[in-house]
Amino acid sequence: MNVLRKILFPFAILYGFITTIRNFLFDKGILKSTSFDVPVIAVGNLSVGGTGKTPQIEYLIRLLSDNYRIATLSRGYKRKSEGFVLADTTSNADILGDEPFQFYQKFTNIQVAVDANRTNGITQLLSQAIKPEIILLDDAYQHRKVKAGFYILLTAFGDLYADDFMLPTGNLRESRSGAERANIVVVTKCPKNLSDEKQEEIRLKLKLNCSQQIYFTFIDYDNTVYGQDEKIDVKDIKSEAKILLAGIAKPKPFFDFLKNEKDECLTFPDHHHFSDNDLNEIQNKAQDKKIITTEKDYVRLKDTEITSKLFFLPIKSTFINHHKNFDSTILEYVKGNSFNQKTEQ
Template sequence: MQLVRKLLFPFGIFYWIITYLRNVFYDIGIFKSYKIPVKSIVVGNLSVGGTGKTPHIEYLIRLLQNKKIATLSRGYGRKTKGFILANEQVKPTEIGDEPFQFFTKFKNISVAVDGNRTNGVQQLMQLVQPEIILLDDAYQHRKVTAGFTVLLTDYSNLFSEDYILPFGDLREPSFGKKRANVIIVTKCPHDISEIAQQNIIKKLKVSVPVFFSHIVYDEQIYNGESAVTISAVNEPKLIVAGIAKPKSFVDFLKKENDEVMLFPDHHEFSESEIENIITKANGKKIITTEKDFMRLKGKISKEYLYYLPIKVAINNKQEFDKKILEYVG
């Protein structure tokens, strides 16, 4: 894989030029951008996948729960097109995994998808009239301008140490960081030291506040109707994950006699794959991610299928919350 990326380096230069010019044209006004007419927060990243956007969106939903919130996503992997506002009949295949997860967990918000973010915002303004719009994975969608931008970067793969696609994982040159109002370094060790934090801040070379977050796993697993304390699951189990970076999820759950089945991010499970999962489990509990559970529930008996929820904890939470709440007003 590394050899292939090195061979693709010349294409990375061309891609760098294209994305650089695109951003310049937006910055100087040659390309026009629609300014969102209500409070709006983008959560995104400079790299492809795996920085933890979904739990950070959920963090904001909980923080702003007293407001009338709408989320707007592209709806990656869905089998539909155009604008869709989620309702009780909607399926994951119609709006995508993460939006379906938002809709299932938070009943007091509106959840919409649209690949055209400008149209999506306009539809929300007409149909919902939200006080706040949270835009999931919209950092590069410069056809709309949000009021506040949260840029995420993975602790194990900082954007300052990465390269442009296809040589690296960056969707745009790292100086795109200048559009951020705050930066969160995600998936940090729980006990990250102050010295380590300061060293990372120096590497990022930014003038905006930098925060650090880590994953917090729930103490229980759920099947949609009941919950079981993880520490009480002593028998062998099957761990199933179809996410971008499953290592920490697997490491948290796995014990000596457990088995693991991994799939690509946003994977649509075929009937044969589901049969293989059931066969491999052989009556054992199947523990998966919350996102994968949305696609597997109803296809595997709830007697066996469980998911492990996650949240994020942000170091210096009070200061981060204050910045968000001051913007929202």
């Protein structure tokens, strides 16, 4: 913890008090939450960024989309549009935001929408001629104006919420007690060989109640990097001198997976909009080298002047164990819920 964050400790106490009061008012029904009689699954975290929400949403899409009409609803962070937008063939990362646009390009059989007002966003989705049968709320754990039917809380192995503190001293958006709303807690970005003993240690540290389930996942990297008209085996690209580029919250694992001593790593802020100056800098550093980036960055960069040498490395969330239990819990929730009516609580 740096000195400035320590100095701001009183503000963290104040922020924690405000968020606790807000949650209390929602819990008691003094502030109203809208619930929908369609399965709504919220995926989010207690901390700011970097827990792996995108691969977890994609896991749910793969699990559910063969049998149900799926819609994802995101805020569309740093998009240049406003209000409710339903993705179509004219959409791009500027209109939707990078992660929703990634969903839209990757999964052709789902609806992808953005709206900062999640209540309005769900209402708009359910007013479409073809209504979704399941709505996945991306990064909406603190969006209490919608009462989701099922909550999945993510926490990163190297940055557990139990070890963190409130903003601005730490990275928590709300107090650790917010974890009590979760039906499932997923510890993400674990080592592949995480032992049963370590899993139990984390389970005890998080102090979950008896009704909550916990799972452990790791980031699984693809064996191939993909460009506009070419794909290359990862084992070949690892040995080649290249530029590694990332504008994500925690890029170190991405860099570590691909880099060798000849590589240069370029880091930009999360959800960064690349300017002409940025692109010129990247171009000058790359020269005749290939540029490997994350899938999220690729959707923002693929139609720029560096497209011809640009490749991305896909990732997915993989369960260390008990993935069938996770799948069956989600499927049972979905099957047990009715559709398309709205109530206020």
